[in-house]
Amino acid sequence: MDVAIAIAGASKRFALAGSSEGVLALQDLTLAIAPGEFVAVLGPSGCGKSTLLRLVAALEQPTEGAVTVNGTAPGKVSADHKLGVAFQDHALLPWLTVHDNVALPFRIAGRPVDEGAIGRLIELVGLKGFETARPKQLSGGMRQRASIARALVLEPEVLLLDEPFGALDAVTRRQMNVELQRIWSARQITTMLITHSVDEALFLADRVVVMSGRPGRILREVKVPFARPRDPSVMRTERFHVMVDDLTSALDAQP
Numbered sequence: 076m077d078v079a080i081a082i083a084g085a086s087k088r089f090a091l092a093g094s095s096e097g098v099l100a101l102q103d104l105t106l107a108i109a110p111g112e113f114v115a116v117l118g119p120s121g122c123g124k125s126t127l128l129r130l131v132a133a134l135e136q137p138t139e140g141a142v143t144v145n146g147t148a149p150g151k152v153s154a155d156h157k158l159g160v161a162f163q164d165h166a167l168l169p170w171l172t173v174h175d176n177v178a179l180p181f182r183i184a185g186r187p188v189d190e191g192a193i194g195r196l197i198e199l200v201g202l203k204g205f206e207t208a209r210p211k212q213l214s215g216g217m218r219q220r221a222s223i224a225r226a227l228v229l230e231p232e233v234l235l236l237d238e239p240f241g242a243l244d245a246v247t248r249r250q251m252n253v254e255l256q257r258i259w260s261a262r263q264i265t266t267m268l269i270t271h272s273v274d275e276a277l278f279l280a281d282r283v284v285v286m287s288g289r290p291g292r293i294l295r296e297v298k299v300p301f302a303r304p305r306d307p308s309v310m311r312t313e314r315f316h317v318m319v320d321d322l323t324s325a326l327d328a329q330p
Contacts, residue, residue, distance in 0.1 A: 079265040080108040085140035102290035113266040115276035123291030159226035163238040167210040174206040196224040216247045234266040
């Protein structure tokens with residue numbers, strides 16, 4: 076198959092004061108993600124999920140192995156502003172409006188600000204009418220919507236999401252899952268989602284990857300059978316609950 080994100084035998088070791096060996100976060104991890112595929116990565120806390128995303132985002136370098144995005148080094152893709160990233164902390168600049176936060180990547184890239192693209196994305200994420208609001212005037216879910224709009228505004232080839240809804244309450248998180256599916260369906264960008272939520276992974280992804288405890292390795296890959304677009308009612312089906320129980324058991328078995 077064509078490959079958008081290729082992780083080949085990647086290991087990552089971090090230096091640790093007082094230790095000659097440091098900490099081995101990832102070990103010999105191999106994963107391929109196809110163009111336009113949405114892959115969710117599950118694993119216990121501290122297993123290296125975020126480290127894996129940071130390798131793809133060019134924020135870390137593997138100690139061993141290789142990582143490529145669309146056949147080239149992640150750093151080059153990032154420098155070309157073809158990587159969109161959203162973290163649990165929305166990282167919006169508090170003194171800028173929603174419009175100006177979404178416009179920021181144009182200015183960082185030294186490109187003319189595309190007002191049409193900004194307007195379309197603000198509407199796509201459901202923030203039309205809040206263009207002049209500042210982050211402190213928005214709810215947590217609205218701030219994450221703005222963060223996702225900012226990650227998409229330069230039309231990236233790859234979208235990386237690191238627990239983007241982890242700080243939200245359960246009700247808002249479910250609502251944001253539905254919204255993210257709608258937003259992703261409109262663009263179908265190659266996406267990697269890091270999450271602790273089995274329900275979230277199964278509702279959003281085409282494929283779910285389960286990682287072991289540290290050092291992180293891939294234990295299982297599960298193809299999600301639910302057709303798109305997905306109505307929230309799919310989460311109430313017996314098949315969905317059976318898959319949730321199966322993946323939860325796999326996670327609970329980890330040390």
